[in-house]
Amino acid sequence: xxxxxxxxxxxxxxxxDGFESNQNFAILVKSILFNTQKRSxxxxxxxxxxxxxxxxxxxxxxxxxxxxxxQHVTWEIHNLTPHLSEIDWIPNSHYAGFLALSKLMVPQIxxxxxxxxxxxxxxxxxxxxxxxxxxxxxxxxxENSSVIFGMTENQGTPYLRQKxxxxxxxGFNSGLALVLLxxxxxxxxxxxxxxxxxxxxxxxxxxxxxxxxxxxxxxRDNPSIVFRLPCYYNCQFPTVPDFRFQFCPxxxxxxxxxHFNYISKNSYxxxxxxxxxxxxxxEVLQFYSGLDGxxxxxxxxxxxxxxxxxxxxxxxxxxxxxxxxxxxxxxxNGNFKVHLLFLPFSDWRSVxxxxxxxTHKNSYAQDVALVTQFSFDRLRAFESLANSWFGVIxxxxxxxxxxxxxxxxxxxxxxxxxxRSNIALHIVYKIPGRPYPINFLRNVALKNSPSDLVFIxxxxxxxxxxxxxxxxxxxxxxxxxxxxKLLVVPAFELSHIQIDDFQPRNxxxxxxxxxxxxxxxxxxxxxxxxxxxxxxxxxxSVNSTYQxxxxxxxxxxxxxxxxxxxxxxxxxxxxxxxxxxxVYRLWKSLSFQFWVLPSSFIVHVSHANxxxxxxxxxxxxxxxxxxxCMDSIRKVIVSxxxxxxxxxxx
Numbered sequence: 001x002x003x004x005x006x007x008x009x010x011x012x013x014x015x016x017d018g019f020e021s022n023q024n025f026a027i028l029v030k031s032i033l034f035n036t037q038k039r040s041x042x043x044x045x046x047x048x049x050x051x052x053x054x055x056x057x058x059x060x061x062x063x064x065x066x067x068x069x070x071q072h073v074t075w076e077i078h079n080l081t082p083h084l085s086e087i088d089w090i091p092n093s094h095y096a097g098f099l100a101l102s103k104l105m106v107p108q109i110x111x112x113x114x115x116x117x118x119x120x121x122x123x124x125x126x127x128x129x130x131x132x133x134x135x136x137x138x139x140x141x142x143e144n145s146s147v148i149f150g151m152t153e154n155q156g157t158p159y160l161r162q163k164x165x166x167x168x169x170x171g172f173n174s175g176l177a178l179v180l181l182x183x184x185x186x187x188x189x190x191x192x193x194x195x196x197x198x199x200x201x202x203x204x205x206x207x208x209x210x211x212x213x214x215x216x217x218x219x220r221d222n223p224s225i226v227f228r229l230p231c232y233y234n235c236q237f238p239t240v241p242d243f244r245f246q247f248c249p250x251x252x253x254x255x256x257x258x259h260f261n262y263i264s265k266n267s268y269x270x271x272x273x274x275x276x277x278x279x280x281x282x283e284v285l286q287f288y289s290g291l292d293g294x295x296x297x298x299x300x301x302x303x304x305x306x307x308x309x310x311x312x313x314x315x316x317x318x319x320x321x322x323x324x325x326x327x328x329x330x331x332x333n334g335n336f337k338v339h340l341l342f343l344p345f346s347d348w349r350s351v352x353x354x355x356x357x358x359t360h361k362n363s364y365a366q367d368v369a370l371v372t373q374f375s376f377d378r379l380r381a382f383e384s385l386a387n388s389w390f391g392v393i394x395x396x397x398x399x400x401x402x403x404x405x406x407x408x409x410x411x412x413x414x415x416x417x418x419x420r421s422n423i424a425l426h427i428v429y430k431i432p433g434r435p436y437p438i439n440f441l442r443n444v445a446l447k448n449s450p451s452d453l454v455f456i457x458x459x460x461x462x463x464x465x466x467x468x469x470x471x472x473x474x475x476x477x478x479x480x481x482x483x484x485k486l487l488v489v490p491a492f493e494l495s496h497i498q499i500d501d502f503q504p505r506n507x508x509x510x511x512x513x514x515x516x517x518x519x520x521x522x523x524x525x526x527x528x529x530x531x532x533x534x535x536x537x538x539x540x541s542v543n544s545t546y547q548x549x550x551x552x553x554x555x556x557x558x559x560x561x562x563x564x565x566x567x568x569x570x571x572x573x574x575x576x577x578x579x580x581x582x583v584y585r586l587w588k589s590l591s592f593q594f595w596v597l598p599s600s601f602i603v604h605v606s607h608a609n610x611x612x613x614x615x616x617x618x619x620x621x622x623x624x625x626x627x628x629c630m631d632s633i634r635k636v637i638v639s640x641x642x643x644x645x646x647x648x649x650x
Contacts, residue, residue, distance in 0.1 A: 011118045013051040015102045024123040031126040031288045033296040050075040060340045067338045071298045091206035100210025111181040122175040129256045146224035150178035152234035155247045167216035174212040176234045290402040337429040346421040369451035373441035374459035388462040394424040394449040396441040439568035455559045461602040465505040470600035487559040488596040491522035493604040529553035548594040550587040555580040577634040
């Protein structure tokens with residue numbers, strides 16, 4: 001994205017890393033843009049350039065910002081890894097870890113880039129005014145040739161209570177800083193803060209407040225370099241219910257920036273009861289959390305036209321131009337906002353193409369990951385699936401931003417989900433009116449699997465108790481150099497019985513249900529082609545793997561190696577043909593064989609059909625545009641696959 005001229009651009013620097021900080025970063029950005037764009041529609045909003053500093057979250061943040069595509073916003077990511085040696089020698093007991101010291105490096109890094117000014121913000125803030133007002137304060141700061149930093153005073157008394165910590169009075173809060181970067185070299189900033197850190201550590205075993213302790217020590221020795229900003233630019237979160245902004249009464253009625261400046265105070269994980277004592281602070285946070293981020297999207301990021309869809313000439317040979325235009329909404333799957341690793345994950349550095357130090361080893365590299373996708377209304381189904389699969393899970397959730405807090409509360413209160421640290425949960429934000437982007441979601445989950453070995457499943461299934469181990473026991477087949485193999489996991493459904501009443505955990509249980517006529521292969525009555533080649537009559541009596549022949553419309557649930565698989569075709573959405581064409585490409589273009597696991601399985605959890613599935617199944621009784629479009633695109637894709645295979649053989 002082309003950068004605006006410095007005179008027109010507000011520069012904002014933010015240090016963020018880890019799931020909670022990245023959640024807060026997204027809320028902070030929304031609050032800034034909401035209040036910047038509240039100005040008169042006849043007035044052009046200020047351009048904003050975000051300088052995003054991180055260590056491990058580069059892939060996550062780059063994906064978020066790229067897919068968000070914000071209007072009047074540019075951004076760049078600065079990886080702090082090369083700079084960590086500058087701060088990792090400092091003992092630090094702050095809850096934010098190295099992040100609490102990282103802001104010390106930001107002024108020099110940006111000054112070395114030749115920049116003049118920047119606003120530095122903590123992620124645990126929400127902005128309630130047009131930030132251009134704060135940006136203009138830099139002009140007041142320049143009136144005094146000594147000033148370098150603009151900050152507000154602390155609204156608590158930690159430096160008054162702890163006399164051994166150097167500070168001017170109550171000290172300054174480093175959660176917000178307006179920095180004149182072209183002046184930092186006047187005080188040799190890096191050497192100055194290093195000297196102060198060493199002085200403090202002569203009588204302190206570690207820093208209590210991170211970079212703030214060092215900033216305040218520097219300001220005490222060099223009071224002329226700090227400019228006191230009005231306190232309402234940093235209204236610091238009350239730590240007790242009866243807090244009344246004793247040191248900044250203006251925060252009661254005119255809080256410009258709310259700062260939740262102690263551990264986990266603005267986390268989603270706080271229950272409504274816990275948040276009650278902070279009153280409007282909680283209401284404001286929840287407002288910005290639920291705000292639809294798409295409203296800030298670039299104006300040129302509207303729905304794609306049919307001309308932009310990769311149909312090539314085959315599509316127009318198959319479908320009329322009128323139908324092509326009518327189908328465009330079903331095929332527009334390329335501009336969803338994506339937030340990877342939204343929740344805690346024990347090894348989140350292993351997800352995506354993240355550059356990690358050589359010392360880091362992926363905990364899940366040799367594991368098998370269950371790959372799935374679901375919407376908010378399938379949350380209980382996901383809980384059941386997770387309860388049956390204890391290995392790593394990578395899942396894409398399709399959800400609106402207004403549903404996020406309810407989703408988090410469900411997760412918190414679930415005895416199954418709240419105890420898990422090996423679920424890589426990625427959010428794809430819902431665009432109203434769009435069909436369910438099933439293959440886009442599958443690809444988000446698949447591409448970001450921390451394991452090369454992946455089991456592709458739908459969310460409305462539960463696994464047999466031995467499935468995970470069975471896959472590991474047979475994974476050697478997937479490394480066969482003589483042929484490319486996939487493992488097929490047989491799928492069943494129950495008849496006249498609810499899975500909650502009796503969940504078959506092993507093959508013996510399953511055969512008992514079959515004996516009483518309560519078991520069928522999945523979709524046997526409605527779509528026997530889908531799983532027929534698995535040959536369930538044979539499966540009931542075998543004790544070893546066997547090869548299933550490919551037949552048209554075959555769509556088994558398979559285990560494979562991520563780097564060998566093709567991704568799902570994202571032109572499919574809603575319902576219909578989205579997996580069978582993928583399986584066809586695996587067989588036709590990539591020459592995979594299908595080998596059935598002999599004793600493990602999955603069982604479908606019955607539920608009402610989605611709107612998209614019902615619309616698809618009602619055709620031709622209804623004039624289903626979805627069915628017409630999916631049928632048409634299937635013909636195109638099958639033709640393309642056949643063409644690919646022909647070229648591969650030549």
